[in-house]
Amino acid sequence: MTSIGTGYDLSVSTYSPDGRLFQVEYASKAVDNSGTAIGLKVKDGVILAVEKLAQSKMLVPGSNLRIQGADLHVGIATSGLLADTRHLVKRARDEARSYRDVYGVPIPGKIMAERLGLYVQAYTSYSSVRPFGCSTLVGMVDADGPQLYMVEPSGTYWGYHACAVGKGKSVARTELEKLKLSEMTARQAIKEATRIIYTAHDEAKDKEFELELTWISAETNGRFQRVPKELVAEAEAFAADSMNAEMEDD
DSSP: OOTTSTTTTSOTTOOOTTSOOHHHHHHHHHHHTSOOEEEEEETTEEEEEEEEEOSOTTSOTTOSOSEEEEETTEEEEEEEOHHHHHHHHHHHHHHHHHHHHHHSSOOOHHHHHHHHHHHHHHTTSOTTSOOOSEEEEEEEEETTEEEEEEEOTTSOEEEOSEEEESTTHHHHHHHHTTSOGGGOOHHHHHHHHHHHHHHHHGGGTTSOEEEEEEEEEGGGTTOOEEOOHHHHHHHHHHHHHHHHHHHHHO
16 A cells, blocks of 8 residues: 555544545545635624535525524634535534533634634544534634634634635635735725635636625624625625726736
8 A cells, every 4th residue: 555545545543654644635625626715804803705606506595505603703604515514513503602601701712713623623533433524714703802713624723814715715815915904994804805706716707606795893793794785786896896907907
């Protein structure tokens, strides 16, 4: 057997000779083949946006949500296998409820990310289970202000100013690095997030997609909410104008 995967990918608890867990890497590939999800932490809140690729024209718009609430102040955006994301959202809700019951206060961002990370990591440690095929963005506003974390299929979690996962992550990350997030308001970030999702989708023009946008900001009183339709329409118009301007420059 060699270290290119043969034999060493039969169990998630088996390391290859060069120290790799192939099933964890395969789970990351499942994320890379899914629609792009991005998160932005700005001075007054957090924006979560997802490019939800349309699997069928028969699907009802607004169904099979990729961004869901885990608590009043917590939003969860995911990229990867939808069934796995629903399981992790349920786990996040259980953790938020448990923390509130025990301590009497909303769960902080770092605690939520740490608990989800430990849960995901446990699924990389036993041969009877498989890793979660999704990456999870956790956005919230807690006592320390806006918070944004990403939990990877390995269970590793990181704190971010902005992050992107999914098929268009490379393009999205390049665009995110250009933004001055510390000076940006949530309303401005909604426009930029929409523009970035449309830019990242450019390589897959043959597939239709539905844009999901949520925010947690001062305007929502620190609560997780869907972005109002009028703001979404305004943001999509901004994205279209920006892309047309770039095409004219080329």
